[in-house]
Amino acid sequence: MILAAQLSDTHFDLSARNTERVEAVMGYLADLPRKPDVILVTGDITDSGTPEQYAQARLALRADIPLYLLPGNHDDRANFRTALLDEPASTTPVNSVHRVGALTVILLDSSIPGEPAGYLGEDTFDWLRATLAAAPDGPILVALHHPPKHVFSPVVDVIALADPGRLAAVVAGDPRIVGILTGHAHAPIATIFAGKPMITCPSTASVLGGEWEVTLPHRVMDYAPDPAIALHVIDENFGLTTHFRSVAMSGLLSEPPPA
Numbered sequence: 001m002i003l004a005a006q007l008s009d010t011h012f013d014l015s016a017r018n019t020e021r022v023e024a025v026m027g028y029l030a031d032l033p034r035k036p037d038v039i040l041v042t043g044d045i046t047d048s049g050t051p052e053q054y055a056q057a058r059l060a061l062r063a064d065i066p067l068y069l070l071p072g073n074h075d076d077r078a079n080f081r082t083a084l085l086d087e088p089a090s091t092t093p094v095n096s097v098h099r100v101g102a103l104t105v106i107l108l109d110s111s112i113p114g115e116p117a118g119y120l121g122e123d124t125f126d127w128l129r130a131t132l133a134a135a136p137d138g139p140i141l142v143a144l145h146h147p148p149k150h151v152f153s154p155v156v157d158v159i160a161l162a163d164p165g166r167l168a169a170v171v172a173g174d175p176r177i178v179g180i181l182t183g184h185a186h187a188p189i190a191t192i193f194a195g196k197p198m199i200t201c202p203s204t205a206s207v208l209g210g211e212w213e214v215t216l217p218h219r220v221m222d223y224a225p226d227p228a229i230a231l232h233v234i235d236e237n238f239g240l241t242t243h244f245r246s247v248a249m250s251g252l253l254s255e256p257p258p259a
């Protein structure tokens with residue numbers, strides 16, 4: 001089996017709070033008797049895309065196993081590239097592909113610079129098709145920040161991925177794709193997209209409720225729950241099984257949560 005840990009929406013904002021929560025999660029993963037084979041971080045790495053926030057993220061997201069990231073709507077492509085990937089600044093989509101044993105991980109950049117909603121451009125679809133054509137016969141995970149499906153979240157459904165049918169056509173046509181991983185919704189969510197499991201990872205920073213919980217504009221974000229992550233198992237039959245874990249902060253906060 002292959003074990004892939006997923007963090008999302010870390011929202012590094014120069015506060016001690018969000019950093020401590022990621023450090024707790026990374027400590028939890030480092031102490032596991034069976035280490036994950038890979039750690040994926042699915043966007044909104046920073047809260048507003050500044051170099052200082054990325055420097056904070058880079059320090060906290062150190063691991064002795066492979067760790068791969070993709071950007072979300074709160075990120076800045078140029079600063080993401082220079083600070084996290086040691087690449088030249090560029091505002092083209094930050095798409096990447098990685099091999100983890102028999103598993104292929106495809107990370108898609110669904111961000112639109114300056115916009116909260118998501119979109120996969122022509123260049124990203126071209127890259128995705130070429131990447132799938134070149135991928136070996138093993139299982140494939142596809143990850144992107146914006147869920148390509150309505151998730152009954154009043155905050156993120158209005159800033160969702162545009163034209164999800166286009167991604168669905170690619171995903172449904174490839175039997176090697178075992179699942180779609182997303183972030184953005186700040187909640188653990190499971191559904192089916194294009195005939196595959198679609199798993200949305202909770203945020204380490206906060207929880208966004210569903211339509212039955214949120215009352216806009218005042219009752220929106222819950223900062224009380226502990227940070228949470230997803231742990232994906234990919235088995236030899238191309239099956240995807242996901243566990244969700246919260247990591248206890250034990251009430252220890254160096255600064256009070258946001259009002």
Ligand SMILES: [Fe+2]
Pocket residue numbers: 009011043044072074184185186203
């Ligand atoms: Fe977020």
Ligand SMILES: [Fe+2]
Pocket residue numbers: 044072073074145183184185
């Ligand atoms: Fe987001």
